[in-house]
Amino acid sequence: MRAGRATPFGRLVTGVIRSVPMSIGITALVLVVSAFVWRTPPVATPAWRSAIREAAGVGYEQVVVDGHWWALLTGALGTDGVLGLLAFLLIGVPALVLAERRFGAVKTLLAVLVTAVAGNALAIGLQVLGTLGGEFWSGEVARIVAFDPVAGALGALAASSAFHGPLWRRRIRAFVVVGALIVLLYSGLPQDLARLFAALVGVLLGIVLAGVTPSVRRVRSSHHETRVLLASVVAMMGVGPLITFLSGRHLGPLAPLVLLLEQNIPDAGRVIGQCRTVGVSAQCLRDLTLVRVDGFGAVLLSVVPMIALLFAAWGLLRGRRFAVWFATAIMVSFAVLSALSLGAGVRLHPTGHPSPLLGTGHGAQQRSVEIAIALWAAILLPLVVAALLVVLRRGFPVRATRRSAWGYLALVGVSWIVLAALFVVVALLQPGGFSPRPDVWEVLRAAPERFVPAAYLRNVLPGFVPVAPLTGVVFHAVGPVWWSIILLGAVWPLSRVANAIAPADERRLRELLAEGSDSIGHMATWPGNLTWFDPERSAGVAYRIVAGVAVTTGGFFGRDRHEQGVLERFIEHCEDSGLTVALYSVDEETAGALHRIGWRTIQVAEETVLHPQGWSMVGKRWQDIRSSVNRADRAGITAVWSTYGALGVGLAAQIAEISEEWVAERKLPEMGFTLGGIDELVDEEVRLLLAVDEQGRLHGVTSWLPVRRGGELVGWTLDFMRRRTDGVNGVMEFLIAEAAARFKEDGIEEMSLSGAPLARSKSTEQPETDGIDRVLTYLGNVLEPVYGFRSLLAFKGKFQPEERPLVLGYADPLTLPAIGIAVGRAYLPDVSVRDLASLVT
Known part of the structure; x- marks a missing residue:
C-alpha cells in the first residue's frame, strides 16, 4: 500500500469524524469520566473514586447542602454504572448525532450544556420545594448521587427539532417529551426528572436558536401521522415496565412490575401480624405487595394489560377505530384504578382512626402525602392519552x-x-x-x-x-x-371491518376493473367504499353513504359498464334502500345515459389527459417543461420507479416527511375520497415515480393508478403528488415528463393527470345557470387559497392535455343541498365549523 493513501475503512472513519466531531468528542469525554467514576483506574484508589463521586456527582445534598454548584454540569459528563452507559450509548449518542447533523457542532455543544445544567437545576429545585413541604419522595431521593449525560443529549435533540420540517419537528418533540415523562412515572429517579426538564428546555432553546417567533397556530397533521404519533405514545405506555426492570431504583407511581424481580417473598401470616403490631410503614406496604405478586398468575396479571396496550398500538397504526376505544378503555381503567389507589393511600390513617388490620402506625400520615402527590401523575397521564384518542378518533376510519x-x-x-x-x-x-x-x-x-x-x-x-x-x-x-x-x-x-369488501368480493371487484373502467376506477379499491355489483351484467360501481346520500366514486366499471340497464338498476337499488343518488365525477358517456332517463348534470371537475404515443417536447410551447427536465438532470436527479412495499426505510420516511409538510401548510384537514394519501400508496398495483438525487434525497414523488380494458393495461392515472419545499424547482414537471416517456415505451394509450375538483378551464367553462353553479364557483374561490385546485389545473395545462369535463348527475334539484353536504363530507369528514369560518372571514 502506498504511503498517504487511506483505506476504505480509514476514509469512513475520517468522514464520520468530520461530519459529527462534537458528538464524538462528547462521547469520548463521557467514556473517560465514566471510567474514573465507576471502573476505578489502576492508579486510583476506592477512596479517590468515592471522592470523585461526591465532588462531581449531582444530587440534592451535593448541590444544596454542600454547595457544589458545578455538579449541575459535571454530573452530566459521565455515567455511574453499566446500565447508565448502555442508556447513553443507545439513546444519548444517537440523539447527539441527529442533533449535530441538523444544526451543527457549535449549537449542539451549546444545547447540551444549557439543557443539562437547566434540567439538573430544575429537578433539584423541585426537590427543594418538596423537602420544605415535607414531601416523601424528595426525602427518599435526597441522598442519591447521579451521573447522567442522557439529559443533555435529549435536550440537544429537542432543540434541533426547531430546525426540522413539521413532520420530524412534531415527532421528535412528542417522542422525547412523552418518553421522558413515561420513564419518570415508571422509574421515578431524580435523573429522570432532570431528563424531562432538559427536554422541555431544549424545545424552548431550539425556538430561540432558530429565530422562530412562537405561535399558537395549530399545525395540522395527516391521518397517517396522527396514527403514528398516538400509536407510539400508547406503545411507550406499554413498554414502561421494561424501564422498571432496567432502572436501578423504582420510585415512580407507574412501576407495576418492579416487585416481580424480588426473589424473597415473605410469609403472608408473618407480614399481616407484623403490620398489625408495627403499623403502616413503607416496608409493611412493600411486603404486602410482595405477597400479592407471589405466583405466576400475579405476574401475568401485571404483564397482560401492558401487552394489551402494545396490541392496541398495532391496531391504531392500522387505522382501526375499535383500537381507539380499546386503548381508551384501558387508559381510563388505569386512571380510575390509580385514583382508587390514591384514595386508599390517603385514607390509611389521616383521621387517626386505626385500621382493624394494621393498627396505628405513626408513619401513615407522611406516607399518605407521598401517595397523594405521586399518584396524581398516574391518574392524569392516562386520562390525557385517552382524551387525545377520543378527540382524534376521526383519524382512524376503519x-x-x-x-x-x-x-x-x-x-x-x-x-x-x-x-x-x-x-x-x-x-x-x-x-x-x-x-x-x-x-x-x-x-x-x-x-x-x-x-x-x-x-x-x-x-x-x-x-x-x-x-x-x-x-x-x-x-x-x-x-x-x-x-x-x-x-x-x-x-x-x-x-372484522365494517363495510369491508369480503375476499371473494374483492377478487370480483378487481376482475371487473380489469375488464374496463374510467380513469379513476382503481379508487374503488380504497378503504371506505362500498361496492354494488350488477346482478344481471358484468358491471359494478363503488360508492359511499354520507348522510343518506350514495355518492359514487367515479363511474361504473366492468365489461358492461356503459349499458343503460346497469345505471337504472343501481339507481333502483339505492332508492329501495332509501338513499339519494349522486353520480359523482362521471364522464360524458355516463352523463348521456343520465340525460336519457331525465336526470340533470353539472360539471364538478375537469380531467386532463395525455396520449403517450404522441408524446413530444418539441416546440416553443414545451420550453418550460424542457427547462425543468434539464434542471433536474444538472442537479443529478434521476427518476426511480417502484412500489411502496419495495421502498427502503429511508425513502418511505422521506415520503411521509414531504407529505406532512404539505398537510401542515393547509388551513383545512387533509382531503380524501378521490384524493389519495400515503395510506393509498401501499397497493402493489400502484406504481410510484420518485425524483431522487445522488445523495439519496427525495425531491418529489408521484403515484400512478392502473387503468385496464379487456384485461390489458391501457393507461395510468396520476393521483398522489408531493414535492419537497426546498427541493429543485420544476421537479413535478420532470416526473410527469419522465412518466410520459416511460409510458410511450410501454405502449400505454392514455395517461390521465386526474381531475381538478371545483376547477374548469376556459374551453369547458359554461355560464352559471342556476344556484348550484354559483355555489360551486363560490366554494372554488374559498378553497383555492388552501388546496389550489385551479392552480393545479393551470399547472397541468403546461402539458397541452386533452380536457374532459367530469360531471355530477342528480335526479331532483331539491336534493342538491343534501348532495353538496354529502360530497363535502366525503372529501373533508374532519372539517369543523370553526375551520370553515376561518376561510370565509
Whole structure:
C-alpha cells in the first residue's frame, strides 16, 4: 500500500469524524469520566473514586447542602454504572448525532450544556420545594448521587427539532417529551426528572436558536401521522415496565412490575401480624405487595394489560377505530384504578382512626402525602392519552362490525361475572384456605381486587391472603384469565371491518376493473367504499353513504359498464334502500345515459389527459417543461420507479416527511375520497415515480393508478403528488415528463393527470345557470387559497392535455343541498365549523 493513501475503512472513519466531531468528542469525554467514576483506574484508589463521586456527582445534598454548584454540569459528563452507559450509548449518542447533523457542532455543544445544567437545576429545585413541604419522595431521593449525560443529549435533540420540517419537528418533540415523562412515572429517579426538564428546555432553546417567533397556530397533521404519533405514545405506555426492570431504583407511581424481580417473598401470616403490631410503614406496604405478586398468575396479571396496550398500538397504526376505544378503555381503567389507589393511600390513617388490620402506625400520615402527590401523575397521564384518542378518533376510519363489537363487550362482561363468581364460591366454601378467615362481606369486597394489577393495590391493604393450594390458584388465576380474554378477544373486532369488501368480493371487484373502467376506477379499491355489483351484467360501481346520500366514486366499471340497464338498476337499488343518488365525477358517456332517463348534470371537475404515443417536447410551447427536465438532470436527479412495499426505510420516511409538510401548510384537514394519501400508496398495483438525487434525497414523488380494458393495461392515472419545499424547482414537471416517456415505451394509450375538483378551464367553462353553479364557483374561490385546485389545473395545462369535463348527475334539484353536504363530507369528514369560518372571514 502506498504511503498517504487511506483505506476504505480509514476514509469512513475520517468522514464520520468530520461530519459529527462534537458528538464524538462528547462521547469520548463521557467514556473517560465514566471510567474514573465507576471502573476505578489502576492508579486510583476506592477512596479517590468515592471522592470523585461526591465532588462531581449531582444530587440534592451535593448541590444544596454542600454547595457544589458545578455538579449541575459535571454530573452530566459521565455515567455511574453499566446500565447508565448502555442508556447513553443507545439513546444519548444517537440523539447527539441527529442533533449535530441538523444544526451543527457549535449549537449542539451549546444545547447540551444549557439543557443539562437547566434540567439538573430544575429537578433539584423541585426537590427543594418538596423537602420544605415535607414531601416523601424528595426525602427518599435526597441522598442519591447521579451521573447522567442522557439529559443533555435529549435536550440537544429537542432543540434541533426547531430546525426540522413539521413532520420530524412534531415527532421528535412528542417522542422525547412523552418518553421522558413515561420513564419518570415508571422509574421515578431524580435523573429522570432532570431528563424531562432538559427536554422541555431544549424545545424552548431550539425556538430561540432558530429565530422562530412562537405561535399558537395549530399545525395540522395527516391521518397517517396522527396514527403514528398516538400509536407510539400508547406503545411507550406499554413498554414502561421494561424501564422498571432496567432502572436501578423504582420510585415512580407507574412501576407495576418492579416487585416481580424480588426473589424473597415473605410469609403472608408473618407480614399481616407484623403490620398489625408495627403499623403502616413503607416496608409493611412493600411486603404486602410482595405477597400479592407471589405466583405466576400475579405476574401475568401485571404483564397482560401492558401487552394489551402494545396490541392496541398495532391496531391504531392500522387505522382501526375499535383500537381507539380499546386503548381508551384501558387508559381510563388505569386512571380510575390509580385514583382508587390514591384514595386508599390517603385514607390509611389521616383521621387517626386505626385500621382493624394494621393498627396505628405513626408513619401513615407522611406516607399518605407521598401517595397523594405521586399518584396524581398516574391518574392524569392516562386520562390525557385517552382524551387525545377520543378527540382524534376521526383519524382512524376503519370501523369494526357492529356484531363483533357488541359480541366482544358481551364476552368481556360475561367472563368477568363468571370468574368473579368462581372466586366467591371457592372462598366461601374454603374459608380455611385464607389467613385470616374471611366472612361473606370481606369475600365480596375482595372479589373486584382479583382483576386489578398488583401495582394499583400496593396502597390497598389486603383483608386476607391465600395459604392453601386451591385457594391460591383461584386467588391468583381469575385476574390473568380475564385480562387474557380481553386481549385475545380483541382480535375478533379488530379483524372484522365494517363495510369491508369480503375476499371473494374483492377478487370480483378487481376482475371487473380489469375488464374496463374510467380513469379513476382503481379508487374503488380504497378503504371506505362500498361496492354494488350488477346482478344481471358484468358491471359494478363503488360508492359511499354520507348522510343518506350514495355518492359514487367515479363511474361504473366492468365489461358492461356503459349499458343503460346497469345505471337504472343501481339507481333502483339505492332508492329501495332509501338513499339519494349522486353520480359523482362521471364522464360524458355516463352523463348521456343520465340525460336519457331525465336526470340533470353539472360539471364538478375537469380531467386532463395525455396520449403517450404522441408524446413530444418539441416546440416553443414545451420550453418550460424542457427547462425543468434539464434542471433536474444538472442537479443529478434521476427518476426511480417502484412500489411502496419495495421502498427502503429511508425513502418511505422521506415520503411521509414531504407529505406532512404539505398537510401542515393547509388551513383545512387533509382531503380524501378521490384524493389519495400515503395510506393509498401501499397497493402493489400502484406504481410510484420518485425524483431522487445522488445523495439519496427525495425531491418529489408521484403515484400512478392502473387503468385496464379487456384485461390489458391501457393507461395510468396520476393521483398522489408531493414535492419537497426546498427541493429543485420544476421537479413535478420532470416526473410527469419522465412518466410520459416511460409510458410511450410501454405502449400505454392514455395517461390521465386526474381531475381538478371545483376547477374548469376556459374551453369547458359554461355560464352559471342556476344556484348550484354559483355555489360551486363560490366554494372554488374559498378553497383555492388552501388546496389550489385551479392552480393545479393551470399547472397541468403546461402539458397541452386533452380536457374532459367530469360531471355530477342528480335526479331532483331539491336534493342538491343534501348532495353538496354529502360530497363535502366525503372529501373533508374532519372539517369543523370553526375551520370553515376561518376561510370565509
